Amino acid sequence: MNTKSISDELLEFFKALADANRLKIVGLLSQKGFTVEQLAAMLELRPSTVSHHLSRLARAGLVSARAEGYYSVYELETDALEDMARRLLSREELPAVAAGIDLDAFDRKVVADFSLPDGRLETIPAQRKKLLAILRHIVADFRFGSRYGEKRVNEILARHHEDTATLRREMVGAGLLQREAGKYWRPAS
Amino acid sequence: MNTKSISDELLEFFKALADANRLKIVGLLSQKGFTVEQLAAMLELRPSTVSHHLSRLARAGLVSARAEGYYSVYELETDALEDMARRLLSREELPAVAAGIDLDAFDRKVVADFSLPDGRLETIPAQRKKLLAILRHIVADFRFGSRYGEKRVNEILARHHEDTATLRREMVGAGLLQREAGKYWRPAS
DNA sequence: ATACTAATTCGATGACCATCGATTTAGTTT
DNA sequence: AAACTAAATCGATGGTCATCGAATTAGTAT
Numbered sequence: 132m133n134t135k136s137i138s139d140e141l142l143e144f145f146k147a148l149a150d151a152n153r154l155k156i157v158g159l160l161s162q163k164g165f166t167v168e169q170l171a172a173m174l175e176l177r178p179s180t181v182s183h184h185l186s187r188l189a190r191a192g193l194v195s196a197r198a199e200g201y202y203s204v205y206e207l208e209t210d211a212l213e214d215m216a217r218r219l220l221s222r223e224e225l226p227a228v229a230a231g232i233d234l235d236a237f238d239r240k241v242v243a244d245f246s247l248p249d250g251r252l253e254t255i256p257a258q259r260k261k262l263l264a265i266l267r268h269i270v271a272d273f274r275f276g277s278r279y280g281e282k283r284v285n286e287i288l289a290r291h292h293e294d295t296a297t298l299r300r301e302m303v304g305a306g307l308l309q310r311e312a313g314k315y316w317r318p319a320s
Numbered sequence: 321m322n323t324k325s326i327s328d329e330l331l332e333f334f335k336a337l338a339d340a341n342r343l344k345i346v347g348l349l350s351q352k353g354f355t356v357e358q359l360a361a362m363l364e365l366r367p368s369t370v371s372h373h374l375s376r377l378a379r380a381g382l383v384s385a386r387a388e389g390y391y392s393v394y395e396l397e398t399d400a401l402e403d404m405a406r407r408l409l410s411r412e413e414l415p416a417v418a419a420g421i422d423l424d425a426f427d428r429k430v431v432a433d434f435s436l437p438d439g440r441l442e443t444i445p446a447q448r449k450k451l452l453a454i455l456r457h458i459v460a461d462f463r464f465g466s467r468y469g470e471k472r473v474n475e476i477l478a479r480h481h482e483d484t485a486t487l488r489r490e491m492v493g494a495g496l497l498q499r500e501a502g503k504y505w506r507p508a509s
Numbered sequence: 510a511t512a513c514t515a516a517t518t519c520g521a522t523g524a525c526c527a528t529c530g531a532t533t534t535a536g537t538t539t
Numbered sequence: 540a541a542a543c544t545a546a547a548t549c550g551a552t553g554g555t556c557a558t559c560g561a562a563t564t565a566g567t568a569t
Contacts, residue, residue, distance in 0.1 A: 149338035158418030172426035229347030
């Protein structure tokens with residue numbers, strides 16, 4: 132309600148400029164101010180249409196109106212435009228747009244696709260990317276700092292799939308579990 | 321056909337980013353490369369939809385694909401994005417968008433609105449802005465460098481409207497004609 | 510106060526396009 | 540070669556929005 136999110140603001144900005152006639156309006160206003168009538172004549176549009184475009188540009192903060200006698204003269208807010216351009220260069224803005232998007236959604240989808248109703252795996256995926264997603268899911272059953280014997284490891288893996296040998300080998304291969312002297316553990320990070 | 325105009329290029333750019341999901345895609349790709357599948361899972365869209373979005377972004381030069389095993393990994397073309405942002409700051413780009421737009425269209429429309437079929441004025445506009453448009457039109461009948469007597473001035477003005485006194489006074493008031501010692505001329509510039 | 514005028518708002522219409530499911534394509538693995 | 544899979548393409552559908560004309564508003568001039 133109150134503060135508009137960064138994404139919304141960016142979106143509003145791009146949508147405002149994503150129209151040929153609005154781009155032309157901005158181009159014209161970059162030279163000097165114009166009235167609605169003048170713009171309508173130059174663009175061969177109806178004043179009502181131009182008014183609509185100007186209000187969209189104004190919502191995005193790109194233009195502002197100044198009353199002058201009969202007319203209202205519209206002018207370009209060059210500062211707002213430069214601000215936006217600079218923000219695009221800032222390298223912090225774009226990642227912010229993706230903030231809040233669940234990066235693990237893919238893993239979860241893969242797990243769901245390969246899981247039976249009881250939570251066990253129907254099959255072990257052959258494709259590398261999906262196998263890794265599954266393995267990342269399984270490794271959550273191991274605690275950091277604990278050391279497991281091979282028998283205990285197999286018990287845990289068996290909750291997901293009977294082929295514990297394959298799972299164990301892949302877990303180690305992917306670096307999700309480490310092994311030394313017959314003991315397994317989950318490496319930090 | 322050959323070269324895409326500056327306006328078209330800018331428009332393509334803005335339209336590519338004027339969609340919430342495409343903005344999110346750009347935000348995600350600003351962190352690392354992703355496959356169509358992964359993006360689809362994260363955005364909760366169908367792969368075909370994501371593919372469509374990516375092709376639009378690619379048309380605008382904002383992303384590119386790299387084949388990797390089964391998948392094609394999409395990556396952000398950060399250079400293209402920075403180029404665009406810099407162009408927006410350049411202060412030469414926007415006026416170029418308006419290039420080719422007829423700045424005199426307003427004047428011509430006013431002249432047309434107030435002219436009778438025979439080319440003479442129906443009335444002299446009361447509004448300042450429109451009166452000036454008419455006067456600028458009429459002054460084209462006077463040559464630079466010539467000096468006109470009042471009688472000759474009236475003859476020329478009478479081609480447009482019978483009230484030559486008003487026209488003459490307004491022309492001088494607007495600075496379109498200058499007068500000294502009973503002679504009139506059209507000042508340079 | 511009355512008349513006039515530019516601008517805005519409103520309702521309707523048509524075009525564009527985001528999205529989907531189905532199909533096809535390109536490329537990989539066995 | 541055959542089987543498989545991610546991605547791309549296609550056709551259909553629904554929603555958004557540019558555009559217009561008509562009605563309304565705000566503000567100026569007579």
